[in-house]
Structure formats: C-alpha cells, structure tokens
Amino acid sequence: ATQSTMPKRRNNNTNSSGGKRHRAENTTVLRGETTPLHAAARSGDAARIGELCDGRRPEALNVDARDQLGRTALHLAAYAGHADAVRALLGRGAEPGGAAQDGMTALHFTAQGAREGAADCARILIEHGAPVDAALASLTPLLAEGDAVVDGGNEWYERTERRERDMAAKGIYYLGCGVSGGAAGARRGPALMCGGAEEAWETIVKDSLVSIAAKAVEDGKPCAVYCGPGGAGNYVKMVHNGIEYADMELIGETYALLRACGRSNAEAAALFGAWAASSSETPSLLKSYLVEITAAILVKRDDRSVAGSSSRSLIDAVLDAAGSKGTGKWTVQDAADAGVPIPTIAAALDARYASSSKAARLRAADILGSPEDDDTMVETPADLDALLEAALVCSKVCAYAQGLALLAAAKRSRGWDALDVADVLLCWRAGCIIRAPTLLAELHAALNEASAPLDNVVTAPRVAALVRPRLGRWRALLAFAVQKGVPVPAFAASLAYYDALRSRRLDAAALIQAQRDCFGGHTYRRLDDVASSDGSLSGPAVTSDWLADASSSSSSS
Numbered sequence: 001a002t003q004s005t006m007p008k009r010r011n012n013n014t015n016s017s018g019g020k021r022h023r024a025e026n027t028t029v030l031r032g033e034t035t036p037l038h039a040a041a042r043s044g045d046a047a048r049i050g051e052l053c054d055g056r057r058p059e060a061l062n063v064d065a066r067d068q069l070g071r072t073a074l075h076l077a078a079y080a081g082h083a084d085a086v087r088a089l090l091g092r093g094a095e096p097g098g099a100a101q102d103g104m105t106a107l108h109f110t111a112q113g114a115r116e117g118a119a120d121c122a123r124i125l126i127e128h129g130a131p132v133d134a135a136l137a138s139l140t141p142l143l144a145e146g147d148a149v150v151d152g153g154n155e156w157y158e159r160t161e162r163r164e165r166d167m168a169a170k171g172i173y174y175l176g177c178g179v180s181g182g183a184a185g186a187r188r189g190p191a192l193m194c195g196g197a198e199e200a201w202e203t204i205v206k207d208s209l210v211s212i213a214a215k216a217v218e219d220g221k222p223c224a225v226y227c228g229p230g231g232a233g234n235y236v237k238m239v240h241n242g243i244e245y246a247d248m249e250l251i252g253e254t255y256a257l258l259r260a261c262g263r264s265n266a267e268a269a270a271l272f273g274a275w276a277a278s279s280s281e282t283p284s285l286l287k288s289y290l291v292e293i294t295a296a297i298l299v300k301r302d303d304r305s306v307a308g309s310s311s312r313s314l315i316d317a318v319l320d321a322a323g324s325k326g327t328g329k330w331t332v333q334d335a336a337d338a339g340v341p342i343p344t345i346a347a348a349l350d351a352r353y354a355s356s357s358k359a360a361r362l363r364a365a366d367i368l369g370s371p372e373d374d375d376t377m378v379e380t381p382a383d384l385d386a387l388l389e390a391a392l393v394c395s396k397v398c399a400y401a402q403g404l405a406l407l408a409a410a411k412r413s414r415g416w417d418a419l420d421v422a423d424v425l426l427c428w429r430a431g432c433i434i435r436a437p438t439l440l441a442e443l444h445a446a447l448n449e450a451s452a453p454l455d456n457v458v459t460a461p462r463v464a465a466l467v468r469p470r471l472g473r474w475r476a477l478l479a480f481a482v483q484k485g486v487p488v489p490a491f492a493a494s495l496a497y498y499d500a501l502r503s504r505r506l507d508a509a510a511l512i513q514a515q516r517d518c519f520g521g522h523t524y525r526r527l528d529d530v531a532s533s534d535g536s537l538s539g540p541a542v543t544s545d546w547l548a549d550a551s552s553s554s555s556s557s
Contacts, residue, residue, distance in 0.1 A: 035065050041073035041089065044082030049073075053092040063094050070101035083208060091187065121148035121204050125179070128155040136163065145171030148204045150194070152179045156330060157195075157231025157238065164196060164230060173200035178227075178237020180432035181214065189214035191432035192224040193240070195233025198418065201226045214431025218441075225427040228416035235334075235410055236424055239403045242331030242345040244434050245324075246399035247290055249348035249490040254388050255294070257477075260486045261380045265313040269298035271385060275392075278438060285393045285466065288436035322352040331406070340409045341500075342402040344395060347493035371485025378483040381476065390473035395494035396436070397467060400443060401458045402497070408453070422447045442466065456501060467498070518546035 040048040053063065064072045074094040077085035090096065099105050122143070124135055132151060139149065149172065151160065160176035167174035175196030181189070192213050194201060206226070213224035227233045251272075258268045272295040275286035302314040328349045335342045354361075381387055404421055411419045425444040429435055446460035457463055467474075478495055481488040500506065516522040523541035530539040 035067075035073070037063065037065065037073045038067060038071075038076055041077040041082070041085050044077065044085045046082075046084035046088040049085060049088040049092070053088070063089065063092050064098055066100075070099075072098055072100075074098070075100055075104070083212060087212075121150055121173075121200075121208070123150045123152060123208075125152040128153045128159070132159075132163070136167075140167070140170065140172065143170075143172050146173075148173035148175060148200045150175045150177050150205055150209070152177045152192075154178055154237055154241075154327065155231075155234050157234040160195070160231040160234050173197050173204065175200055175205060176231055176234040177209065178233050178240065180237065180240055180428075180434075182433060185214065185431050189223075189431050191427050191430065191435075193227050193233045193236040193424070193427060194224065195227045195229065195231055195235070197229065198226065216426070216429040218429065218437065221426070223427045223429060223431045225420075225423050226418060227424070228411075228418040230414075230416075232410075232414075232416045232419055236407065236419070238327050238330050238334070239406050240428065240432065240434060241327035242335075242342065242406075243399050243403040244290075245328040245331075245348040245352070246344045246402075246490055247288070247396060247434055249351050250344075250392055250395050250399065250494075251290055251294055252351075253481075253486075253488040253491055254392055255298075257384075257388065257481060257484070257486050257488070260484055261384060265298045265315060269295045271388075272298065275389065283438045285438050285442070286389065286396075286436075287438050289433060290436075319358070320355055321358050322355045324349070324352050328352070331403075334410075335402075335406050338406065338409050338413065340402075340406045341497065342406060343493035343497050344399045344402055344490050347489040351487075351489050374485055376483060376485065378480065381480060383473075384480075387473045387477040387480065390470035391477040391491055393439075394467050394470050394474045394498070395491050396439060397443075397458060397463060398494040398497050399490075400439070401456055401463075404443070404457055458498065458501060514546060517543055 037049065037052050040046075040052065064074075066072060072094065074086065074089045074096065077089060097105055122139060124132070124139070126132060126135060132153060132155060136149070143149070149167065151163070151174070155176055157176065160174070164174040164176075173196060175194055177195070178193035179185070180191045180193075185191070189212060192209050194205065194209060196205075206224075210222045210224045213222040215222055225236075227236045255268055258271065263271075272291050275284055276288070276292040276295055278284040278287035298313065298315055300314040302312045302317050304317070328345065332342065332346045332349050335345070404425075407419065407421050407424065410416060411421075422444055425440050425447070429437060429440055442462060443457055446457055446462040447454070449462060450460060454460055458467065474495060478488065478491055481491065513522075513524045517524045521543055523543045525537065525539045525541060529542070530537075
C-alpha cells in the first residue's frame with residue numbers, strides 16, 4: 001500500500017482537552033487486579049515481575065492466576081502495551097493463548113488497547129498460511145482506521161502483499177516482518193526484517209521493533225531494518241533462510257568428511273571450536289553462530305540408557321533425515337522464476353530431500369554397496385584441516401553471494417528502492433541464525449567500497465582476495481571427497497558456481513543453444529553479430545539447418 005491510499009494517523013495518546021491520556025482512568029479493563037503480579041503487569045513494571053517470579057516454580061507462583069473477570073497478568077500487560085512486561089511474563093511461562101471470561105486472549109487485548117489509545121499496533125507471531133488469515137478475521141473488527149498489524153510469522157511474501165491490499169481497503173496498515181533468531185532470539189532479541197508502508201514503519205512500528213531487536217556487538221546498533229514496501233521484509237527473510245540452508249549443509253559436509261577420515265566427534269568439535277574462536281588480533285572468517293553450536297552439539301552426550309552406549313555422543317543417535325519448513329524451497333523457486341542462479345542453496349535443499357529417503361537409501365546400499373565398500377585406496381591429506389577451512393570459507397562466500405544477487409534482482413524487478421543490501425548485512429550481525437561477524441564485515445565493506453553496483457560481490461577486490469589464496473585447497477578438498485566417496489553437493493555446486501562466474505566462454509552453453517535451435521528452431525545469436533564486446537545479448541536472432549552437413553556427409557560416404 002502507498003501512503004496516499006492510507007488514512008492519516010490519528011493521535012491515540014491525547015484526550016479531547018489535549019492532555020495526556022491516562023489509561024487506567026479511561027477504561028475499566030485495567031482495574032480490579034487481584035494479585036501483586038496483576039498490579040505489576042498493569043503498570044508495566046518488568047523488574048517487579050522478575051522479583052515476584054524469580055526463584056519460584058511456575059506452579060507455586062501461578063503466573064496464570066485470574067482476576068474476577070478471568071483475566072491474567074498477561075492480558076493486562078498486553079492491553080496496556082507494555083512490551084517488557086509481556087516478555088517478562090512469557091519468559092516465566094505465561095500462557096499466551098489463554099482466554100478471559102469474555103473469550104478474549106492476549107492478542108485481543110493488544111488490539112483493544114490499540115483501539116482505545118494504549119497501543120498503536122498489534123503484533124502476531126503464528127504459523128504462516130491459513131492460521132494468519134483466521135487470526136486476522138477475528139482481529140480486524142477490533143482495529144480502527146490507522147492501526148497497524150505486524151505479522152512476524154515468516155510468511156510467503158506474496159501472501160503478505162495480498163493481505164496488505166485487503167487491510168488497506170479497511171484503512172489498516174499490514175506489515176510483514178521477517179524474524180530470525182529461534183528460541184534464543186525470542187529471549188535475547190532477534191534480527192528483524194520489516195516490509196510494508198514506510199509511513200507505518202516510521203510512525204508506528206519502528207520504535208517498538210527496534211527496542212526488542214538484538215544489538216550488534218560491534219557498535220550496539222539494533223538489528224532491525226526496513227526493507228521496502230509490500231512483502232520486501234518477508235522476501236529478505238526468505239533469502240536469509242536460503243543462505244541458512246546452504247550454510248548448514250556446508251557445515252554438515254565438513255563434518256561428514258571428518259568422520260569419513262576417522263575423526264571422533266570430540267576431535268571434530270575441537271576443530272569447529274577453533275574456527276569459531278576469534279579475536280581482534282586473529283579474526284576468523286568461520287566464526288559464526290552455526291559453527292559455534294556445531295561444536296557444542298558434537299560434545300553432547302546421549303543421556304538415554306542404552307546397553308553398551310553409555311559414552312555415546314548424542315549426534316550418533318540422531319536419524320539422518322533432515323527436515324525443512326519450506327522457506328528454502330521458496331527461495332529456490334523464486335530464484336528460478338527470476339533466472340538467478342543459486343546452486344549452493346539448491347544443492348542444500350536437494351540434499352535434505354535425499355536424506356529424507358532413508359529407506360530407499362538403505363535398499364540402494366544393499367544392491368549397489370556403500371561408498372565405504374568401494375575398492376578405492378585414498379590417503380587422507382596431511383593438511384585436511386586447511387583444505388576444509390579453505391573450502392568452507394570459499395563456499396560460504398558463494399552462498400552469501402547467491403543470496404545477495406537474488407536480493408539485488410528482486411530490488412530491480414519489484415521496484416523496492418528502499419531495499420539496501422548493505423543494511424541487510426548489518427541486520428544479520430546479531431540475533432539471526434546466519435550471523436557471522438567477520439565474514440559479514442568483509443562483505444559489507446566490499447559493498448561500501450564499490451564505486452558502482454557490483455554484478456556479484458565475489459568480484460569485489462576485497463572478497464576476491466579471500467578466495468584466490470584458497471582456491472587450490474578448495475579444489476583439492478573436492479577431489480579428495482570425490483575419491484573418498486563422500487557426497488558433498490554444496491561444496492561441488494559452490495566451486496562450479498565460482499568457475500562459471502569467471503568463465504569468458506561457456507562451451508556447454510553454446511552447445512545447448514545450438515541443440516535448442518536444431519530440434520526446436522529456438523534461434524541463437526552469433527558472436528560476430530554481437531554489437532558490443534561486453535558479452536551482452538544484443539544482436540539479431542538467427543537459425544540454421546544444423547543437420548544439413550551431417551546428412552550430406554552420410555550420403556557421400
């Protein structure tokens with residue numbers, strides 16, 4: 001929705017005489033509390049809530065105690081718009097879905113507070129798809145013109161744009177906000193990528209989201225960014241998740257190679273832990289949240305009592321079938337529609353699908369034998385750790401480059417002028433799953449140093465300097481993995497992407513276009529007809545009888 005289609009924001013915080021509205025005096029919703037916890041929630045005293053709750057079991061505290069109207073402390077805090085109090089109560093186990101006697105949940109009380117002037121927007125965080133439409137159906141009657149709804153459920157961006165249009169017709173702002181951080185982000189602050197009407201972002205939403213966002217260690221800035229109109233915020237989060245898929249697969253392939261070479265889980269954990277360690281004197285390009293948790297995961301012991309496995313690592317008990325929730329698939333689908341290659345992300349998605357076919361893999365192994373059964377003698381390189389470091393750094397660079405290229409393409413094609421890819425990188429520094437401070441700093445600096453928009457961040461001198469010294473080790477790692485029989489689809493896709501990106505001529509592509517013209521008359525362009533020397537696709541389309549010479553040769557012989 002554009003600003004011109006939305007109503008002017010009314011002032012909900014002043015009364016008719018111009019004085020500041022006192023919420024408790026203007027409504028009965030906040031009266032009648034029956035416990036000290038209710039009183040603290042009504043006043044928004046998060047510190048007092050902590051004092052009342054800390055050191056007491058939830059059942060002893062009864063955090064969901066009801067007043068005479070069936071309202072909990074969470075209901076009162078939600079109505080009054082006290083975000084800190086709401087977070088404090090949720091952190092102590094308050095039930096967000098509980099309803100008062102009139103059937104109103106904390107979400108309804110948030111909306112009622114917005115309507116009566118205690119808050120300006122309602123924030124919903126539920127499963128994407130039909131549940132959001134159902135929530136909006138019950139929430140909308142409680143909203144007034146100029147109010148805003150922020151959906152933090154990581155929705156498909158086109159659904160967000162459809163809802164934005166529907167809500168705009170009712171005079172209500174609808175914003176889609178990508179949220180990354182998982183359970184830890186909910187407690188310590190997530191990374192937030194918001195899209196929608198810029199007027200709503202600036203006047204209604206920004207302050208509250210910035211207040212709950214994670215803060216970057218480097219400069220303390222909040223990791224919340226406005227990405228542009230419509231579904232831009234959800235789109236950025238979708239691409240974030242695509243990069244996340246790639247990053248996780250690359251780390252997984254690294255672990256698989258270590259295990260194939262006989263490393264124990266403890267030894268693998270030590271290597272990941274060393275990569276995750278970083279300081280201002282010795283910054284590590286592999287320092288990241290995902291590498292850090294990998295080191296922790298690999299030392300977790302299995303506490304289930306199994307005969308003969310008292311010292312087993314828990315990772316060895318995990319079924320090797322990786323699930324997904326759909327955002328990786330969305331990224332690959334949208335990239336295909338846009339004609340933007342993201343092979344590392346696509347390989348990561350395919351690897352999850354392949355892993356899920358566990359029964360089929362077991363049957364195939366019985367028929368074909370496992371890679372471990374192949375009669376191939378290959379020695380483990382003495383510098384395996386260095387090879388893995390090089391391959392992981394270079395492949396992660398390619399994964400981020402693919403995601404950033406997709407964002408740049410979306411910005412151009414959808415007119416999202418407000419989408420600043422460099423700002424997105426800053427948003428990803430804390431709170432989110434793909435935070436990687438050293439690598440993100442290099443990518444951000446590369447974008448800022450460019451005098452003109454880059455075709456691909458890999459071509460930036462700063463980034464090229466990270467990859468070139470590692471290229472030989474990257475190739476050596478791939479060759480070893482192939483000889484060893486360890487599937488590394490994301491590593492392989494990354495190297496192929498890098499090589500294709502810098503190839504002056506792709507002979508395979510020339511042959512494919514000739515084949516298309518041969519069997520389908522799809523035409524092609526000749527190099528000697530191209531008007532410019534920069535590789536552009538200008539020049540007339542021509543067609544040829546490709547089989548004529550072959551037929552002539554056949555008849556003469």
